[in-house]
Amino acid sequence: MARKRVAILISGRGSNMAALIAAAKDKSYPAEIVLVVSNIADAGGLEIARANGIATETVEHKRFGKDRDAFDRAIHAILEKNNIEIVCLAGFMRLLTPLFVAQWQGRLLNIHPALLPSFKGLDTHARAVETGVKIHGATVHFVVPEVDSGPIVAQAALAVRDDDTPDSLAARVIKLEHRIYPLALKLVAEGRVRIVGGRCVVDTPFGGDTPLIVPQG
Numbered sequence: 001m002a003r004k005r006v007a008i009l010i011s012g013r014g015s016n017m018a019a020l021i022a023a024a025k026d027k028s029y030p031a032e033i034v035l036v037v038s039n040i041a042d043a044g045g046l047e048i049a050r051a052n053g054i055a056t057e058t059v060e061h062k063r064f065g066k067d068r069d070a071f072d073r074a075i076h077a078i079l080e081k082n083n084i085e086i087v088c089l090a091g092f093m094r095l096l097t098p099l100f101v102a103q104w105q106g107r108l109l110n111i112h113p114a115l116l117p118s119f120k121g122l123d124t125h126a127r128a129v130e131t132g133v134k135i136h137g138a139t140v141h142f143v144v145p146e147v148d149s150g151p152i153v154a155q156a157a158l159a160v161r162d163d164d165t166p167d168s169l170a171a172r173v174i175k176l177e178h179r180i181y182p183l184a185l186k187l188v189a190e191g192r193v194r195i196v197g198g199r200c201v202v203d204t205p206f207g208g209d210t211p212l213i214v215p216q217g
Ligand code: GRF
Pocket: 012, 013, 014, 015, 016, 017, 090, 091, 092, 111, 112, 113, 174, 177
């Protein structure tokens, strides 16, 4: 089967983008990263993409002022022109309009640094520490108009330590992100994820019954 043509949308350093690029270097991976689009001209991730021989485009949201529709239309046009089949948001810090989300429904993924539906929005690690949750993690989900919602494709969890700070937690969660985003994209690109009644049904072996219980007692 032909590899799916994927674009990644970024705003910053692009470490998740880099993880997806690394996974897709393997010719047996079912997706190829053909384009990286940034809304910030000097986003660090753009350099990494270019160094990996991947085409980049910058669409500065500032140019569009408050006109979100025009910004999204510009992004959509670039994606269409490049025959993109799946879009991965990876630290893309713009809200997308319902029209754009509808145009890419079932083909638009995002990664969020928390176990959704907990801690939607920003500063997830600070809020996890503040709240005292014992288990925290990351989620890859399909994008729907409501922010940080949408059918969950994959999650990864870790134990929160009593002495964790937002930074120490972020450093461990990002490593999980770099594992589950390539996994989730693989499953979606292989057509093994179906959305049924707002949930993802994934045709793949279950991860196992080993519980993550914190504290250990
Ligand atoms: C990640 O924590 C991701 O979950 C969130 O934004 C951050 C982006 O980091 N959506 P990077 O640019 O992928 O390094």
